[in-house]
Amino acid sequence: GENVEQHPSTLSVQEGDSAVIKCTYSDSASNYFPWYKQELGKRPQLIIDIRSNVGEKKDQRIAVTLNKTAKHFSLHITETQPEDSAVYFCAAHTGNTGKLIFGQGTTLQVKP
Amino acid sequence: KAGVTQTPRYLIKTRGQQVTLSCSPISGHRSVSWYQQTPGQGLQFLFEYFSETQRNKGNFPGRFSGRQFSNSRSEMNVSTLELGDSALYLCASRSGIQDRYTFGSGTRLTVV
Numbered sequence: 533g534e535n536v537e538q539h540p541s542t543l544s545v546q547e548g549d550s551a552v553i554k555c556t557y558s559d560s561a562s563n564y565f566p567w568y569k570q571e572l573g574k575r576p577q578l579i580i581d582i583r584s585n586v587g588e589k590k591d592q593r594i595a596v597t598l599n600k601t602a603k604h605f606s607l608h609i610t611e612t613q614p615e616d617s618a619v620y621f622c623a624a625h626t627g628n629t630g631k632l633i634f635g636q637g638t639t640l641q642v643k644p
Numbered sequence: 645k646a647g648v649t650q651t652p653r654y655l656i657k658t659r660g661q662q663v664t665l666s667c668s669p670i671s672g673h674r675s676v677s678w679y680q681q682t683p684g685q686g687l688q689f690l691f692e693y694f695s696e697t698q699r700n701k702g703n704f705p706g707r708f709s710g711r712q713f714s715n716s717r718s719e720m721n722v723s724t725l726e727l728g729d730s731a732l733y734l735c736a737s738r739s740g741i742q743d744r745y746t747f748g749s750g751t752r753l754t755v756v
Contacts, residue, residue: 575747621687630677630692630700632745637686
């Protein structure tokens with residue numbers, strides 16, 4: 533069935549370092565890949581997304597890359613700050629299904 | 645523009661009871677999806693409604709049901725509650741096929 537694998541499950545970095553989170557999806561028909569940040573007790577918030585016709589997208593310190601052949605996409609955060617500490621979820625969406633398949637989440641800790 | 649509103653925020657129910665959760669999407673959004681978030685299973689898709697029709701359903705038992713009204717507000721119902729139904733229930737809305745999902749703050753359901 534449809535599945536999204538996300539690694540690592542936890543990630544600890546020093547402030548100013550980069551963080552990379554990787555996801556692999558199983559449904560080759562997936563065409564939209566959002567990333568969400570969820571702080572404790574709060575809603576998941578979209579931080580960046582990419583569609584299948586694009587290989588890379590950047591928004592200030594955040595970037596996402598997509599390799600459709602390998603069915604693999606990654607989140608890159610540069611110059612991390614303590615406020616980046618949160619749980620990050622990747623997701624894959626297929627066509628008009630109205631369904632996001634989520635990865636298991638990565639808890640990112642940025643140490644000052 | 646008001647965000648996605650979910651009510652109530654917190655709910656405590658007893659095993660065997662039933663519960664109804666409400667989601668009001670962003671004005672103009674016709675699609676509402678529901679997700680269950682638990683520490684063990686992560687974020688799992690329940691179902692999606694568009695223009696009062698259920699378009700897709702996840703792998704949950706028939707105790708989980710929903711509906712959408714003509715004003716796009718959606719309700720989710722869980723009957724014969726079990727302890728394992730304790731979770732954060734999130735809804736997300738979007739205006740069309742290509743648009744991004746915006747999540748509500750969720751309803752925290754505790755079954756005792």
